[in-house]
Structures are given as C-alpha cells and as structure tokens.
Amino acid sequence: xxxxxxxxxxxxxxxxxxxxxxxxxxxxxxxxxxxxxxxxxxxxxxxxxxxxxxxxxxxxxxxxxxxxxxxxxxxxxxxxxxxxxxxxxxxxxxxxxxxxxxxxxxxxxxxxxxxxxxxxxxxxxxxxxxxxxxxxxxxxxxxxxxxxxxxxxxxxxxxxxxxxxxxxxxxxxxxxxxxxxxxxxxxxxxxxxxxxxxxxxxxxxxxxxxxxxxxxxxxxxxxxxxxxxxxxxxxxxxxxxxxxxxxxxxxxxxxxxxxxxxxxxxxxxxxxxxxxxxxxxxxxxxxxxxxxxxxxxxxxxxxxxxxxxxxxxxxxxxxxxxxxxxxxxxxxxxxxxxxxxxxxxxxxxxxxxxxxxxxxxxxxxxxxxxxxxxxxxxxxxxxxxxxxxxxxxxxxxxxxxxxxxxxxxxxxxxxxxxxxxxxxxxxxxxxxxxxxxxxxxxxxxxxxxxxxxxxxxxxxxxxxxxxxxxxxxxxxxxxxxxxxxxxxxxxxxxxxxxxxxxxxxxxx
Amino acid sequence: xxxxxxxxxxxxxxxxxxxxxxxxxxxxxxxxxxxxxxxxxxxxxxxxxxxxxxxxxxxxxxxxxxxxxxxxxxxxxxxxxxxxxxxxxxxxxxxxxxxxxxxxxxxxxxxxxxxxxxxxxxxxxxxxxxxxxxxxxxxxxxxxxxxxxxxxxxxxxxxxxxxxxxxxxxxxxxxxxxxxxxxxxxxxxxxxxxxxxxxxxxxxxxxxxxxxxxxxxxxxxxxxxxxxxxxxxxxxxxxxxxxxxxxxxxxx
Numbered sequence: 001x002x003x004x005x006x007x008x009x010x011x012x013x014x015x016x017x018x019x020x021x022x023x024x025x026x027x028x029x030x031x032x033x034x035x036x037x038x039x040x041x042x043x044x045x046x047x048x049x050x051x052x053x054x055x056x057x058x059x060x061x062x063x064x065x066x067x068x069x070x071x072x073x074x075x076x077x078x079x080x081x082x083x084x085x086x087x088x089x090x091x092x093x094x095x096x097x098x099x100x101x102x103x104x105x106x107x108x109x110x111x112x113x114x115x116x117x118x119x120x121x122x123x124x125x126x127x128x129x130x131x132x133x134x135x136x137x138x139x140x141x142x143x144x145x146x147x148x149x150x151x152x153x154x155x156x157x158x159x160x161x162x163x164x165x166x167x168x169x170x171x172x173x174x175x176x177x178x179x180x181x182x183x184x185x186x187x188x189x190x191x192x193x194x195x196x197x198x199x200x201x202x203x204x205x206x207x208x209x210x211x212x213x214x215x216x217x218x219x220x221x222x223x224x225x226x227x228x229x230x231x232x233x234x235x236x237x238x239x240x241x242x243x244x245x246x247x248x249x250x251x252x253x254x255x256x257x258x259x260x261x262x263x264x265x266x267x268x269x270x271x272x273x274x275x276x277x278x279x280x281x282x283x284x285x286x287x288x289x290x291x292x293x294x295x296x297x298x299x300x301x302x303x304x305x306x307x308x309x310x311x312x313x314x315x316x317x318x319x320x321x322x323x324x325x326x327x328x329x330x331x332x333x334x335x336x337x338x339x340x341x342x343x344x345x346x347x348x349x350x351x352x353x354x355x356x357x358x359x360x361x362x363x364x365x366x367x368x369x370x371x372x373x374x375x376x377x378x379x380x381x382x383x384x385x386x387x388x389x390x391x392x393x394x395x396x397x398x399x400x401x402x403x404x405x406x407x408x409x410x411x412x413x414x415x416x417x418x419x420x421x422x423x424x425x426x427x428x429x430x431x432x433x434x435x436x437x438x439x440x441x442x443x444x445x446x447x448x449x450x451x452x453x454x455x456x457x458x459x460x461x462x463x464x465x466x467x468x469x470x471x472x473x474x475x476x477x478x479x480x481x482x483x484x485x486x487x488x489x490x491x492x493x494x495x496x497x498x499x500x501x502x503x504x505x506x507x508x
Numbered sequence: 509x510x511x512x513x514x515x516x517x518x519x520x521x522x523x524x525x526x527x528x529x530x531x532x533x534x535x536x537x538x539x540x541x542x543x544x545x546x547x548x549x550x551x552x553x554x555x556x557x558x559x560x561x562x563x564x565x566x567x568x569x570x571x572x573x574x575x576x577x578x579x580x581x582x583x584x585x586x587x588x589x590x591x592x593x594x595x596x597x598x599x600x601x602x603x604x605x606x607x608x609x610x611x612x613x614x615x616x617x618x619x620x621x622x623x624x625x626x627x628x629x630x631x632x633x634x635x636x637x638x639x640x641x642x643x644x645x646x647x648x649x650x651x652x653x654x655x656x657x658x659x660x661x662x663x664x665x666x667x668x669x670x671x672x673x674x675x676x677x678x679x680x681x682x683x684x685x686x687x688x689x690x691x692x693x694x695x696x697x698x699x700x701x702x703x704x705x706x707x708x709x710x711x712x713x714x715x716x717x718x719x720x721x722x723x724x725x726x727x728x729x730x731x732x733x734x735x736x737x738x739x740x741x742x743x744x745x746x747x748x749x750x751x752x753x754x755x756x757x758x759x760x
Contacts, residue, residue, distance in 0.1 A: 294642065296611050296625040304615025308601070315603035315644075376599040379660065382563050383616035384589035 005111040010119040018123060048138035056139050060147030069222050072230055074241040081136060082161045085128045087197030089162075089169035092124040094189040096273075097173070097182075103277050117273035121170060121266050129162035150246025157244045157251060160258035167258075167265035174269055174276065182279040301385050305393035306400065309370050313401065316369075316448065348413055348420035352480050353473035355409055356427035360469030363402050363432035365451075367439035370394040373448035395436055402432045420480045427476035434468045434497050441504035464500040468493055514577035516541045516668050516699035517562060522571035524557050524723075531557040533723035534571070539701055539716075541576070541667075544694045546710040547703045549720035550753055555703045558720065559670050562701075563593040575668055589617065592666035596673035598657035602646035606637050606656045609645065610663050617664035624663060631659040635685060651682040658686060662693065669693060671702040675709065687713060711745040719752050726756040 003009060027033040096117075106116055136158055143151040172192075176185040231237050243251030299307060371394055374380060380390060406428050414421035442461035471493035478486030517539040524532040532554040539545045549555045560566040562573055564584050573580040573587075580587035600609055607628060614624030632641045635655040640648070645656060654674060661669060669690070675683045690700050691713065704710055710717055711731060719727040727734060735743050738751045 294605075294607070296607055296621075296628060298611050298614045298619060298621045298624045301616060301618060304612055307615075308604070308612050311608070312601060312603050375601050378563075378565055378593060378595055378599050379613065379657075380616070381565050382588055382591065382593040383613075384585045384618070385616055386585055 005115070007115045007119060010116045011122075014116075014119050014123050018127075045134075045138060048135070049142060052139040052142040057142055057146055060143045060145075060151070068227050068230055068233055070245070071233065071238050071241045072226060073222070074244050075238065078157060078161060078240045078244060081132055081158065082165055083199060084197050085132050085162050086165040086168055087193045088128045088131060089124055089166045090173060090189055090193040090196065092127060093121075093166075093169045093173045094186065094193065096120055096124070097177075097276055098186055107274055107277065113274045114271040118266050118270040120273075121166065121270060124169070125163055125166040125262065128166060129159055132158050132162055148246070150248075151244075153246050153248060153251040154244040156255045157240050160240070160243075160251075160254045163258040163262040167262045170265050170269050174272070177276055177279070182276070301389065302393045302396070305385075305390065306397040309394060309397035310401070312448070313366065313369065313397075348417050348424075349477055349480050351409070351413060352420055352424045352427060353477040355406060355413075355424055356431045356476045357469045357473040359402055359406055359428040360431035360435045360465065360472060362405065363398055364435035364439060364465045364469075366398045366401055367395075367436040369448060369451060370398050371436075371439050371443045372446050373451060374445060375448055377445055391440065395440070398436055399432065402428065417480075423476055423479045427472050427479075430475075430493070431469050431472040434472065434493070435465050437497065438465050438468070438500055441501060460500065460503050464496055468496045468500075471496055513541055514574065515539060516543070516576060517701065518572075518574040519558070519562065520572040522558065522561060522573065523569045524554075524561060524566065525569055530723050532561070532568075535720070535723060535725055537718060537725055537728075539699060541699055542694065542697055543699060543715040544690070544713055545699070545701045546714035546717045547701060547720060548705075548707070548710060548717060548749055549703075553720045554723035555720050556672050557723075559593075559672050559701065559703065563591055563670055564588050565593070590667045592661035592664065592669045594654075594657050594661045594669075594671045594674050596676045598650070598653040600645050600653055600656050600660070603644055605640075605642045605644055606632055606659065607641045609656055609660055613660040613663050619664050627663050627665070628659070631662055634689060635659055636682075650677045651679055654678060655682065655686070658689065662689070665698075667698060669698055669700045671700065673703050673705065675704060675706060707745045707749055717745070719749060721753050721756050722760065727752045 023031075023034075026037045107113055133155070137155070140151055140154045140158075143154070173185065173189055176189055180188065239247075239250040240254050243254045298304070371391065383390075410421050410425050410428070413424050438461050471489055475486050475490040475493055478484075478489060515538045517537065519535055519537040522532050522535040522537075523530065531552075535554070535558060537558070547555050547559070557566065561568045562575070562580065564580065564587065568581070575587045576590055578587045578590070601612075604612065610628040610631070611624065614628070619627070632638050635658065637652065637655055637659065640652070645653060648656065654677070658671075658674065661671075671690070674686060678686065687709065690702070694700050694715075714731070716728065716730050717734060718725055727737070729737070731745060731748075734745075734748050734752070735741060738755070739748050
C-alpha cells in the first residue's frame with residue numbers, strides 16, 4: 001500500500017474509481033450482467049476484425065519501400081485518429097475542470113493537489129489510448145497477420161498519438177482558460193471538442209469535392225494535386241506514417257517525442273490545475289446576473305411545453321455543439337449541392353441518404369433530451385396535463401427542430417429533382433420518426449446533463465437507432481436511383497422498428 | 509369553513525411497497541380544508557411516499573385518495589389541477605429564468621396570461637426574487653432555487669399545497685419568508701400539508717399534527733390533543749414525538 005498523498009496513492013485511488021465507474025457503466029449497475037458484457041465486447045472485437053479484414057486486408061503488403069501516395073494515405077489515417085482522440089481528450093480535460101465531485105475535498109485537504117492532477121492527465125491519456133486501441137487494434141492485428149509483425153509498430157504510433165493529443169488538449173484548454181476566461185471556455189471547448197472530431201474528415205471531403213468533383217477522400221488523397229503538395233519523402237513529417245508501416249526507428253522516435261511532450265505538458269500545467277478548477281467553480285457558483293427582461297408569455301399547454309423544449313435546447317452549449325456537429329457533417333453535401341446545381345446529375349443519390357441519416361441521428365439526440373432528459377420531472381408529472389399530451393408536445397418540439405434544420409436542404413434538392421426532394425422529405429420524416437419512437441419506447445427518466453451517457457441506458461435503443469437510420473438512408477439512396485431493392489431496405493427498416501418495439505420495456 | 513364541505517385530503521387504506529417492503533401500509537389520513545397540517549415521522553416512515561402518491565407522482569398499490577372530493581386515482585388531471593407540490597430537492601430548469609419558469613408553470617396549469625403575469629410578479633417580489641427574475645437559475649443557491657420552486661407551486665393558486673421538507677438547507681431569512689408565505693396562504697383559505705424534521709416549526713405553525721411510522725398514522729391531533737394523550741400541558745413537541753414513536757415501536 002503506498003503512502004497517502006503520493007502520486008502512486010492517487011493513481012490507485014483513480015484506478016479504483018475508474019474501474020468501478022466503467023464497470024457500472026458497462027453493466028448498468030448489475031454485476032450479474034458482467035458475463036454478457038464480456039461476451040458482447042469479445043463479439044464486438046471479433047466483428048471489428050472481420051470489418052478490418054475486408055477494409056484494409058489488401059493493404060497489408062504495402063512495403064517499407066513505400067511511395068508518397070502510401071505515406072499520404074497512412075498519414076491521413078494517423079491524422080484522422082489524431083483528431084478523434086484530440087476531441088475526446090479535450091472533452092475529458094474540460095470535464096476535469098468543471099466537474100467538482102471530489103475536487104473540493106481534495107483541494108481542501110493538506111495534500112499536494114498537483115499530484116492528483118498529474119494522475120488525472122495521465123488517466124485521460126490512458127482512457128483515450130484505450131478507446132483508440134479498441135477501435136484501431138483490430139485493423140493493426142489484421143495487417144500484422146497478413147503482412148507481418150512490422151505492422152505492430154502502429155500500436156506505438158497510436159499511443160504516441162494519444163499522448164500528443166492529450167498534451168495538446170491540456171495546452172489548448174488552458175490557453176482558452178487564460179485568454180477567454182473560464183465561463184466562455186466551457187462553451188467553446190465543448191463546441192471545439194465536437195467540431196475537431198469531424199473537422200479532418202469533413203475538410204478532406206470538401207477538398208475532394210473541389211479537386212475531384214466527388215466526395216471520395218481516397219481519390220483526393222491519391223490525386224496528383226495532393227502528391228505535388230506533399231512534403232518530400234525524407235521529411236520527418238512522415239515519421240508517424242513510416243512508424244505505422246513498420247519502420248521501428250521512426251516509430252520509436254515518434255513515441256519518444258510524444259512522451260517528452262506529454263511529460264513536459266503535465267509538469268507545466270498540473271501545478272496550475274487547482275487554480276483553474278477554482279476559477280471554473282466560480283463560474284458555476286458565481287453570483288446570479290440580472291438578465292434582460294423578456295415578455296411574460298403564457299401559451300396553451302402544448303405551446304408552453306414546446307417552447308420550453310425549444311428554449312432549453314437553444315440554451316444548452318453541449319447540445320448546440322452536438323447539433324453543430326450534425327450540421328457540420330451536412331456541409332459537404334450542401335457544398336456538393338451547390339457544386340452540382342443545375343449541371344451535374346446524380347448528386348442527390350449522395351445527398352439524400354446523408355440527410356436521412358443525419359436526421360435520424362439528430363432526432364435521436366433531441367428525442368432523448370425532450371422525452372428522457374427532464375430536469376423537473378416532479379413539476380411536469382404533477383401538472384394537470386394528460387401524459388399523452390405531454391409526450392405529444394415534446395415529440396412535436398423535436399420534429400419542429402428537425403424541420404427547421406432539414407427543410408432548406410429539401411427545398412434546395414427540389415430545385416435539382418422534385419422526385420428526390422420528395423424521397424428525402426419522406427426519408428427524413430421516417431428516419432427522425434423512427435429514432436424518436438425508439439427513444440419513446442426505451443425512455444427512462446434522467447437529467448439533461450446525463451446526455452453524454454444516454455447511449456449506456458439501453459444498448460438495444462442505441463444500436464437500433466443507428467441501424468434504422470442507416471436502413472432508411474439506404475432506402476432513400478436506392479429510391480432516388482430508382483432501384484427496386486429500395487423496397488427491401490425499406491421493409492428492413494420497418495422490420496427493425498417493429499422488432500425493437502417488441503423489446504421495449506412492457507410497463508410504461 | 510362549511511362543515512359539509514369535503515376534506516382537503518381524504519386518504520383511505522393507502523398501500524405502497526417497494527421490492528416487497530411496505531413503505532406505506534394501510535394509511536388512513538384526513539386533512540381538513542383550510543388547515544396547516546404537519547406530517548412528522550422518523551426517516552423512512554413513509555411520509556414522502558405518501559405525499560408523492562397524493563401528488564400523483566407515484567401510483568399506489570391499493571387505497572383511495574380524494575382531494576376536495578376529487579378521486580385522485582380516477583380523475584388524475586382534475587386532482588392535479590388543485591394541488592401544488594414542492595419537494596425538498598428543488599427541481600427547476602437551470603436554463604430558464606424565474607420569470608420564464610413561472611410562465612411555463614402557468615401554461616401547464618392553464619392560468620390566463622394577465623392573471624399569471626400579475627401573480628408571478630407578486631410572488632417574485634414576495635419571495636425576494638424580483639431582482640433576479642430575469643437571470644437564469646443555473647447560478648442560484650439552493651435557497652433561491654427552493655423559492656423559485658415554491659413560487660411555481662403557488663402561481664396557479666392551488667387549494668392544496670403539499671411541501672416535503674421545504675425548509676431543508678434554507679437560511680434563517682429564507683426560511684422565515686417561506687413560512688410567512690405559507691401562513692398567508694392558509695389565512696387566505698388554502699390548505700397546507702408539510703413534512704419537516706424541525707419540530708419547533710411544527711409546534712409553532714401547525715393547526716394539527718400527524719405522526720407516521722412504519723407506513724401508518726400512529727397519532728394525530730392538535731398540539732394540545734397530543735399533549736393530553738401523552739405528556740403534560742407544557743411538554744415540548746420533540747418529547748411528545750419521541751414518546752409517540754417509541755411507544756409505537758415498543759407495541760410493534
């Protein structure tokens with residue numbers, strides 16, 4: 001047992017808390033589910049290996065005598081995982097600042113708090129590494145199996161990416177804290193974390209659109225333009241890619257650099273975390289500021305409920321960042337729409353499924369907030385309003401938001417093809433309706449700030465929400481293409497919805 | 509008060525169990541219209557469960573609940589229309605201002621615009637929320653949040669106000685303000701049912717006191733009636749309460 005207050009002691013404390021939290025999250029607080037969860041994780045890993053086999057198996061022979069195009073493709077993969085990891089790390093760092101939980105106890109105790117913060121920064125790095133390895137590990141394993149053990153060097157590159165991303169996340173968040181203050185940092189960091197995660201992919205899509213006329217990222221990465229713009233093959237910028245391809249010295253250099261960066265960042269910022277936490281805590285507990293007086297408006301019961309949902313959605317920075325993310329993913333199809341307007345045909349085959357899928361995802365998020373995320377359940381339940389009326393109003397609020405976001409796209413598509421616009425409108429309605437219905441069937445009361453954990457409350461709901469969105473998106477694409485197989489995917493979508501309905505908890 | 513008018517609350521044979529453990533075990537309780545009724549009991553006695561069933565937040569396993577003659581199990585919406593509920597943990601919307609919150613509550617209870625606006629202004633002033641009426645509740649202290657929740661419970665002028673330990677965590681000034689508002693409401697004809705662990709408050713404010721233990725009502729009456737039953741003319745409520753609970757526990 002280590003001495004209380006030492007770094008090792010804090011690490012043991014963090015490890016215990018993290019283990020219990022993860023265990024509770026995976027098992028839903030029911031230890032008897034552990035076996036099922038373990039089986040689920042193993043199945044997931046096995047499926048990921050199959051997916052990896054078909055996705056990257058043919059690349060296993062890419063040799064160390066790589067050409068520039070190979071380096072570009074591998075480097076893009078490294079950067080792609082880097083943005084995702086950076087996004088996750090920023091989100092974790094922000095949470096460390098603003099979630100008080102045990103920090104008041106620790107900061108009021110006579111221990112050296114910077115040790116705890118150093119441990120927490122390390123825990124963030126460990127967490128994001130684990131997540132990246134869970135998703136990317138199967139790809140590396142498949143490559144190593146088919147192409148030789150040299151591919152295992154990619155594990156080192158992933159760890160290096162996670163360490164670098166964590167160091168960057170800490171530095172970026174601290175820089176924001178110092179420049180724009182704790183209050184704005186909370187909002188901006190949440191939005192930035194969400195946006196960074198998708199920025200690289202979306203940027204590639206937009207670049208591809210304008211250079212090759214398609215949204216194929218691979219075509220863009222392999223294009224002559226990209227090769228001409230890329231650094232020379234002996235540039236150190238390729239070291240991460242070379243490391244991933246099996247160049248041991250490049251991999252070790254990348255790992256060593258990331259370790260140095262991480263240790264320096266931790267040493268520099270951990271001692272100052274306490275003051276940041278105190279500053280952040282003053283945001284949450286600061287004096288109330290008299291706001292601008294707004295008209296006192298009492299609407300009908302339905303109108304009152306819909307307005308409340310709209311106002312709460314609009315005033316929720318986390319949700320805005322999530323919605324912004326959805327909108328950001330709509331940017332490439334929007335640009336494609338603009339690019340194709342009046343000239344190229346066939347753009348709607350890409351646009352319609354993207355819109356339908358986004359509508360399903362956004363409706364799922366908004367549906368959870370409106371139906372499950374109720375901060376004043378007692379008030380709403382004691383109101384003299386029939387439960388059906390309450391739910392109807394909440395669902396209407398979700399559908400209104402979906403309408404506001406997607407209607408402009410449908411109108412724009414109508415200018416290209418009225419038929420495609422009609423299909424898009426039906427697909428958006430079906431996808432959003434299905435996702436909202438799933439949220440309704442699997443609803444369980446929660447606080448809005450538990451939004452990020454909504455996926456853990458019901459795995460069936462989470463998976464079916466994703467599958468049904470994909471099925472509707474496929475149906476939309478096939479319908480636009482005039483392919484009769486669309487009927488089959490449509491039946492599959494309806495089948496998923498009906499099957500999920502039968503799994504919904506009976507007592508409501 | 510018309511002696512033929514129905515009681516504010518008439519509970520008969522109320523039962524509720526959680527995982528086979530009886531939280532409320534055949535409770536009978538009558539609260540007269542226009543009285544300030546204090547419900548006391550040790551932790552886990554069934555007070556909150558009872559009040560949550562009366563407010564429509566929990567479904568009873570068995571029993572009847574009548575609020576001013578309205579069957580709360582048959583006509584839930586009708587019963588809710590005349591009840592205001594405040595819990596010990598004020599649940600309000602962080603992102604709304606008190607003014608917006610009260611407009612929301614008024615909309616739920618169908619209060620007419622001009623009436624609601626006037627009442628909201630009166631309540632925010634009365635509860636010392638006037639200066640922050642347009643500030644979001646996210647930075648409010650617990651006391652202020654509790655006052656916003658109370659204002660919400662009163663904005664539709666309920667005939668029966670149910671409060672579950674509303675003074676927990678309030679400073680002396682806020683507690684006095686809340687007590688004054690509730691006393692005023694009773695004077696104006698409303699009925700208040702309140703739980704508290706602060707027995708001095710019950711002693712000072714209650715018209716009648718009910719003691720619950722083990723999910724049943726084990727004693728009820730005015731302070732004088734309870735003293736007549738156990739203790740003497742100046743026995744403090746604290747001693748009465750402990751003696752009643754102890755006696756019941758010994759009998760069980």
